Amino acid sequence: MKYTEKLRNSGLRPTKQRLQICEVLFETEKTFHFTINELSLKIKKQIDNKISLATIYNTVHAFEKKGYLKQIPINSNETYFDTNVSDHHHFYDLKKEKLIDLENADVGPIDIKRKIDGKKIKSVEILVKLED
Amino acid sequence: MKYTEKLRNSGLRPTKQRLQICEVLFETEKTFHFTINELSLKIKKQIDNKISLATIYNTVHAFEKKGYLKQIPINSNETYFDTNVSDHHHFYDLKKEKLIDLENADVGPIDIKRKIDGKKIKSVEILVKLED
DNA sequence: ACACTTTTTTAGAATCATTATAAACTACTT
DNA sequence: AAGTAGTTTATAATGATTCTAAAAAAGTGT
Numbered sequence A, B: 001m002k003y004t005e006k007l008r009n010s011g012l013r014p015t016k017q018r019l020q021i022c023e024v025l026f027e028t029e030k031t032f033h034f035t036i037n038e039l040s041l042k043i044k045k046q047i048d049n050k051i052s053l054a055t056i057y058n059t060v061h062a063f064e065k066k067g068y069l070k071q072i073p074i075n076s077n078e079t080y081f082d083t084n085v086s087d088h089h090h091f092y093d094l095k096k097e098k099l100i101d102l103e104n105a106d107v108g109p110i111d112i113k114r115k116i117d118g119k120k121i122k123s124v125e126i127l128v129k130l131e132d
Numbered sequence C: 001a002c003a004c005t006t007t008t009t010t011a012g013a014a015t016c017a018t019t020a021t022a023a024a025c026t027a028c029t030t
Numbered sequence D: 001a002a003g004t005a006g007t008t009t010a011t012a013a014t015g016a017t018t019c020t021a022a023a024a025a026a027g028t029g030t
Helices: A002-009 A016-026 A036-046 A053-066 B002-009 B016-026 B036-046 B053-066
Strands: A033-035 A070-072 A080-082 A089-093 A098-102 A120-131 B033-035 B070-072 B080-082 B089-093 B098-102 B120-131
Touching: A002 A016, A016 A036, A016 A053, A033 A036, A036 A053, B002 B016, B016 B036, B016 B053, B033 B036, B036 B053, B080 B098
Parallel strands: A089 A120, B089 B120
Antiparallel strands: A033 A080, A070 A080, A089 A098, A120 B120, B033 B080, B070 B080, B089 B098
């Protein structure tokens, strides 16, 4: 299996559950955004056996820590994740509660002029809220 | 009282609780960031009578709706608010878990080139994560 | 001031995402 | 095969937020 190595290299044991979650997350043409609840439903549809909710939480957090997933900073009662870990930004449709990727080319260059002593910039994330 | 009119003009009755919360929120030299829990403690310290938690939630949401407060998009289990409602962005010091205001002048102009049909931009918020 | 309507406050309960627990299970090592 | 360290699991616990419905306060008209 193609994800076995990837997991081993990260220090994560390639368990059946993790490999199956990899399939659901990364075996897609396009990247996508999800909440744990949405992912849980997706897994139920695509996988025969049951994966417990706790395992889904554990796995998503483990993957996020390893850089295979990104958390999207957004004010919502649910945490949003993104399988697109490249540098990019988001629209957030407030009505539909849906995220839309903004390709890097869709946003002019960002120039952060201020510096904080002893700190370096890890990421710059833009959230563009949309209303009707 | 100086906030009475402000509230009336927004269609909010200037109740004792709302006026007191105005004092705590806006009667400060500098603007600040807070969670509901932090605000609740600040109120307990500064105000003699008790204001119920439900009222604090109600009031903060009412003020946010009227534009007197801003929610800050950030991944945390608690919602962060800002008394600085001017157009500005934030640094987030990952180590200290602290927000720092970025004045608008600290960030070059943001150009969102992509448009979504039937939607208009409500806000553009940048979160710059800082590491050591 | 009084009566009446509407809004607001409140304590407590309910909700819901997330995390903790601890026992059973699985993967890895020797 | 045995040992151990990591993982999964159901379930309970946590904790922020929202809901409820009754009491209180504010606004309005007389």
